[in-house]
Amino acid sequence: MLTRKLIGAMMFVLMLSAGGVQAGGDAAKGAELAADCADCHGDDGKGDDEVPGIAGMDAAAHAKKLADFQSGAIDSEMADYVEGLSEQDFADLAAYFATLPAE
Ligand code: HEC
Known part of the structure; x- marks a missing residue:
């Protein structure tokens, strides 16, 4: 009984962490991709008069x-x-920009 509960709990934690990575995205990977966005949106992602x-x-x-x-x-x-x-x-990308301060 106890083992079953334990396995159940472990599966739950594993599912949570796996899901978290997918839904949240990988901010480190996003930071690399974001180099292509900086020209317009700025290094800090804050944009300018023309770019949001x-x-x-x-x-x-x-x-x-x-x-x-x-x-x-x-x-x-x-x-x-x-x-x-x-x-x-x-x-x-979304995960990375979410880590940058808006102000
Ligand atoms: C050549 C300039 C340019 C580049 C490069 C660029 N953007 Fe944009 N982006 C814009 C402009 C201009 C707008 C506003 C136009 C619009 O909403 O139709 C915009 C809008 C956006 C929006 C919508 C913002 C909002 O509040 O509605 C997001 C999100 C966005 N860009 C993300 C990115 C990401 C991520 C990258 C890199 C992969 C990127 N952009 C690269 C010019 C650029």
């Missing part, structure tokens, strides 16, 4: 925006800059 700031953006909302740019659901020049990126790349 993306630092501190909610990761889920950010990843969805990138997917919408790619699919064309949002018509934007951003489509060119997310071309060839995967859903995992979106999650990684």
Whole structure:
């Protein structure tokens, strides 16, 4: 009985940590990809007069925006800059920018 409970608890923890990595994305990987975004959004992700700031953006909302740019659901020049990126790349980028301070 005890062993079963223990195995159950371990599985639960494993599932949580595995899910966390996927849903949250890998911020370190995102930081590498973000080099391509810095030209416009700035090294700190704060943008300027013409480009919106993306630092501190909610990761889920950010990843969805990138997917919408790619699919064309949002018509934007951003489509060119997310071309060839995967859903995992979106999650990684979003995770990275979520770690940057918005102010
Ligand atoms: C050549 C300039 C340029 C590059 C490179 C670029 N962006 Fe953008 N980005 C823009 C502009 C301009 C907008 C606003 C236009 C729009 O929303 O249609 C924008 C909008 C966005 C938005 C929406 C922000 C909001 O609040 O709605 C996100 C998120 C974003 N970019 C992320 C990224 C990421 C991540 C990268 C790197 C993979 C990137 N951008 C590369 C110019 C750029």
